[in-house]
Amino acid sequence: MKKPKFSASNIIFLIVIALLIIPQTRQPIQVFLQKGLAMISPSEISADKRETLKTYENWNLVDSKGNPFDFKQAEGKVVFINFWATWCPPCIAEMPSINELYADYKDDVIFLLVSNEKAETIKGFRSKNNYNFEFYQSINNAPTQLQSNSIPQTYLIDKKGSIVMNKSGAANWNSDSVRKLLDDLVASE
Template identity: 25%
Template structure:
C-alpha cells in the first residue's frame, strides 16, 4: 500500500502537466527551429507511434535541426519504425538465451511468432505476463511461438522473473537496458510492446494484447 501511495504521489506532477497530442503538435509547429522540439515529436508519438505521422512532423523542422546530431539520431529512430511496421519483413534479432547461447528470430521461421519486448523491472510487463501465459497455453500447439526479448540489465532478475511468472517460451537478451540492440532495431521506446510475425517473416500486427491478441491468432491460425 505504501508503494502504491508513493507511486501515485510521483505521478501527480506528470498528470498536472500532461499535454494532449493536439497541444504537442501545435507546440511542435510553433517551434521548428529548436532542437528540443525533436523530443516533443517523440512525446507526440506516444506508446504506439505512427511512422508517417512522426516523419511529417520531423520534415516540418528547420533544416539545421534535422541535420543536427539529435536530428540524425531521430532519423535513425524513424527508419527503425519504418522497417518494423506492419507489412514489412521483420528485422533480424540475435541475442543470448538463458544458457548464454545465441538464438535468433530466424530460428522460429515457419511459425507465427509474437516478439515480446519486456523487462523484469517493468510493472506493466509483469501485469501482462499472465495474459501471455494464457495465450501461449491456448495456441502453442497450433504453430505459434513467443520470443521474449528482455530489456533487463542484470541476468539474475531477468531469470527470476521468467521463473516466477512461468514464462515457458524462448527468451533472449543482451542485458543492455534501453540500449538493447533489438529494441533500437525495432524503434522500441516503451514496454511492453510486441510484433506478430507470420511464417514468412512478415509483420502482420503490432502492440496487440489480451483478447485482441487472442482474436488475431484465432483469425490466422484457422
C-alpha cells in the same frame, strides 16, 4: 477564516499519493492499475497498412540457459515478440495473459520475450511468477522495423513477415480476438 474541509475523496486521494511515494507500495499499485488498462485487447493492423520485415538476418538472441537463437529461424513462422523489463509495471501487468496464450500456442507460434536485463534477474522473475515461456536477451539490435523506445512493445508477425499487430503498452493478449487472429495466422499458407 474558514476551516479546510476534509472530504472522503480528499482523504483517499492523499492516501493514494502517499502510497505512490513509498517505494515498497509504488510498483504493486502501478501493476494493479495497469492490469485494469491491460483488459483492452490489441487491434489488428489493416492489411493495407501492414509493414513487412525487410530481413530476418543479423538479429541474434540467447535464452536463459545460454542457448543461441538466430531470428532467421523464425522466417516463415508466426512470431510473437514482446520487449519488456522486470521493473516495468505495464510489462508485469500483461505477463499473465501472455503466459496463458503461450500455454495454448507454444507449438504453433514462436514466442520471443526479450529483455536487456541480467539473466539472473530474469530467471528470478520467471521463477517467482511461475511463467512457462522462455525469456531472451538480445545480443545485437533487432531489425529496424522492430525497434522501439518504449516497453512493453509487442509485435505479432505472420508467416510472410508482415507485422499484423504492433502494440505499445500493456494489453490483454489472451483475448478472444487475439486467439482468433492467431488461429487464422497459424492455419494460413
